[in-house]
Amino acid sequence: MAVTDHVNLEQFMEGVKKRNPGQPEFVQAVHEVAQDIFEFMEDKVEYHEAQILRRIAEPDRIVSFRVCWEDDNHNIRVQRGWRVQNNNAIGPYKGGIRFHPSVTESVLKFLAFEQTFKNSLTGLPMGGGKGGANFNPKGKSDAEVMRFCQSFMTELYRHIGPDTDVPAGDIGVGGREIGYMFGQYKRITNRWEGVLTGKGQEYGGSQMRPEATGYGAVYFLQNMLKHQGKDVEGHTAVISGSGNVATHAAEKITQLGGKVLTLSDSGGFIHDPDGIDQEKIDWVKHLKTVKRGRISEYVDEFKSATFHEGRPWNIAADLALPCATQNELNEDEAKALVSNGCKGVSEGANMPTTLEGVKVFHDAKILYGPGKAANAGGVAVSGLEMSQNSERISWNHERLGEMLTDLMSGIHEKCTEYGEQDGGYVDYVKGANIAGFKKVADAMLAFGVV
Numbered sequence: 001m002a003v004t005d006h007v008n009l010e011q012f013m014e015g016v017k018k019r020n021p022g023q024p025e026f027v028q029a030v031h032e033v034a035q036d037i038f039e040f041m042e043d044k045v046e047y048h049e050a051q052i053l054r055r056i057a058e059p060d061r062i063v064s065f066r067v068c069w070e071d072d073n074h075n076i077r078v079q080r081g082w083r084v085q086n087n088n089a090i091g092p093y094k095g096g097i098r099f100h101p102s103v104t105e106s107v108l109k110f111l112a113f114e115q116t117f118k119n120s121l122t123g124l125p126m127g128g129g130k131g132g133a134n135f136n137p138k139g140k141s142d143a144e145v146m147r148f149c150q151s152f153m154t155e156l157y158r159h160i161g162p163d164t165d166v167p168a169g170d171i172g173v174g175g176r177e178i179g180y181m182f183g184q185y186k187r188i189t190n191r192w193e194g195v196l197t198g199k200g201q202e203y204g205g206s207q208m209r210p211e212a213t214g215y216g217a218v219y220f221l222q223n224m225l226k227h228q229g230k231d232v233e234g235h236t237a238v239i240s241g242s243g244n245v246a247t248h249a250a251e252k253i254t255q256l257g258g259k260v261l262t263l264s265d266s267g268g269f270i271h272d273p274d275g276i277d278q279e280k281i282d283w284v285k286h287l288k289t290v291k292r293g294r295i296s297e298y299v300d301e302f303k304s305a306t307f308h309e310g311r312p313w314n315i316a317a318d319l320a321l322p323c324a325t326q327n328e329l330n331e332d333e334a335k336a337l338v339s340n341g342c343k344g345v346s347e348g349a350n351m352p353t354t355l356e357g358v359k360v361f362h363d364a365k366i367l368y369g370p371g372k373a374a375n376a377g378g379v380a381v382s383g384l385e386m387s388q389n390s391e392r393i394s395w396n397h398e399r400l401g402e403m404l405t406d407l408m409s410g411i412h413e414k415c416t417e418y419g420e421q422d423g424g425y426v427d428y429v430k431g432a433n434i435a436g437f438k439k440v441a442d443a444m445l446a447f448g449v450v
Contacts, residue, residue, distance in 0.1 A: 009038045016057055023106030025326060029113050029351060030057050032358070036433040040418075050449070052441045056116065059086045059109060060093075065155040067133055069148045072141055081152050083131035083159050083167075086112035089443035092163055093129030094119055094379060094386075096170030099148075099177065103132045107326070111170075114350055115379070117436030118372040121411045124383035129165055131156070137172050138292070149180035157185050162193045162390070168382050169198040171325065174244065174289070175210075179203075194389025197382035201394075206385035208400035209378075214248025214348055216377015216408050217321055217369070221346035222256065223412035224367040227426065230343070233257030238317040238337075240264045241324035242295045245348040245375070247285050249321050250276055262312035264324060265295040269312040272298075272305035316340035323348030331356035338364045347371035358429065365425050373411050373432040380407045 016030050034053060041047045067079045082105060085093045095115040098108070108130045116128025133152060137145050160167060169178050178198045185195055192204075199205035208215075222232050235258050239246050242263040250260040259275040263284060272280070280302060287293045299307045313320065313333035320342050322329050326349065334357035337345070344367035347353065351371055353361070361368040381404060388394055395403075411432075418438075419431020 009035055012038070012053070015054075019058075020106070020109070023104075023109060025104075025106045025351075026109040026113065028327075028355060029110035032351070032355060032429070033113075033117065033433045033437065036430045037437050040434045040437070046445060047441055050445055052444055053437075055444065056087055056437075056440065057113070059084050059112060060088065061085050062105065062109070063159050064105070067135070067148065067152050067155065069144070069151045071144050077148075079133050079135045079148070081131070081133040081155065082108050083156060083165070084108045084112040084129060085159075085165055086128040086130075087116045087440060088127035088129075088165075089440050089447065090120060091125030091127050092161075093165035094126035094168070094382065095128055095130040096132075096168045097173045097177075097181075098130070098132035098170040099135045099137050099172030100132070101134055101136045102325075103134045108132055110326070111350055114372050116440060117433065118376045119379055119383075120436040120439045121373055121414060121432060122376050122380040122383060122407060123410060124380060126166075126379065126383050126386075129167070130170075131167055132170065132173075135172075137177070142176070145177060146180045149177050150184040153181045153184040154188065156181075157188050160185075160195055162195050162386070166194065166382075166386055167196055168379070171243075174198075175200055175205075194386050197385040199385070204385075204389050206381060206388055206400065207395070207397040208404060209381050209385060210244055211248045211251070212381035212404055213375050213378030214245045214250075214323065215252045216380065216404060217245070217249050217323070217346045217348040217374045218252035218256065219377065219405055219408035220369045220374040220412060221319065221321070221344055221367075223409055224344055224346070224369055224426070224428070227412070227416065228367070231256075232319070235259075235318035235343070236261055236316075237319040237321060238262045238312045238315050239321045239323055239348075240269070240312055240328060240352075241322075241349065242284055242288055243323075245378075246321075246323035247281055247288070249323055249348050250281050251278065253319075253321075254278055254281065258319065261317055262315055263295055263298070264312055267294050267296055268307055268309040270295055270298045270305045270307050271312065271315055272302060274304040313337055314340075318343050320345045321348050322352035324352065325349055326351045327354050329353045329357050331360055333357065334360035338366060342366060345369065346374045348375050350375065362427065362429070367426075368428055370429045370432055372436060373415055373428060376411055377404055377408055380404065
């Protein structure tokens with residue numbers, strides 16, 4: 001009898017929990033993938049014998065380090081930084097850096113695990129990684145953020161490189177932070193190379209990168225709707241978040257003829273029944289990126305809107321795009337969306353829906369695009385930025401827009417290939433998990449036991 005990962009899914013997950021105590025986010029991410037992969041692997045002895053799933057669920061390495069910096073009052077501050085390099089079977093590790101008080105090793109391991117399959121789905125040669133620190137950039141001066149970023153990179157630079165590991169931005173890490181980190185990397189190494197993506201266009205960044213994740217999530221939603229003979233035009237949408245992903249998702253929904261009703265931040269959400277049009281979206285972008293204000297200020301500017309505590313999932317709408325953070329949409333909120341007539345959900349954030357919420361969408365057979373497929377547009381354009389840096393070229397906005405549209409269509413096709421069920425329903429979670437896993441697993445088999 002061939003050696004197997006475990007006799008069944010339950011025993012496999014018990015092993016994952018035992019090896020990763022106190023890491024619920026990582027265990028949740030592994031379970032979400034494993035429940036589909038076990039069925040797919042059932043008759044594939046080579047995957048069992050090579051312990052492929054067990055190996056993917058064990059990061060190649062985790063680097064943890066101290067980050068010391070000085071605030072404007074000359075106090076010495078100490079944070080913790082990490083880089084999780086999960087799997088590089090199909091290319092250099094690739095994944096964002098997150099600065100937020102909620103960052104833990106468990107959160108970064110789940111994100112790196114998810115990133116492995118997301119990057120696989122793009123078809124580009126990128127492995128999965130993620131990093132960050134429990135540093136909160138909110139309320140910090142530019143000088144404090146610069147000093148922290150420089151200290152963070154002083155350790156991180158040892159573990160990254162254009163052919164090793166190429167980080168990008170994530171929550172709390174935008175163009176400002178990428179600029180500070182790239183400057184420090186260049187100062188330490190005396191090398192200008194494509195070691196970070198999400199850079200400014202003045203120094204090797206790619207056009208379309210700011211829009212890519214939000215636009216991509218809407219393109220994926222559009223593909224799901226078209227598969228059923230429908231369209232975004234004429235539909236209402238609730239969106240969570242008000243950062244880069246959320247505002248660009250709102251922008252693309254509006255461009256396609258939809259009406260956006262909500263945006264949110266950690267303080268609550270605004271509901272604008274008149275619709276959040278381009279003028280209002282531009283106002284929110286300025287609020288968040290320049291003024292660094294709160295979404296509640298929207299109601300002072302636009303009298304048609306109201307502000308509410310909590311999350312926007314009880315507002316009736318045809319479409320939903322969770323674009324804020326992990327586990328922001330639970331079982332009860334998923335039920336509220338379904339009962340209010342929601343036809344489709346496309347995740348702009350990483351794992352924003354709990355396992356119980358996903359089951360509600362699955363049982364209701366509504367369109368549901370999981371983050372590893374729906375928000376892959378961001379890392380796809382990051383991969384294109386890596387290519388441009390390597391070749392010392394720059395593609396224009398129009399060309400990159402066409403490539404992003406094609407990439408999201410290709411991801412949708414891969415999901416339908418493995419996720420289409422009897423009766424025409426597509427289980428996009430299953431399709432994304434299997435398609436993403438298969439490419440990584442086959443590469444691992446080619447390398448032998450490493």
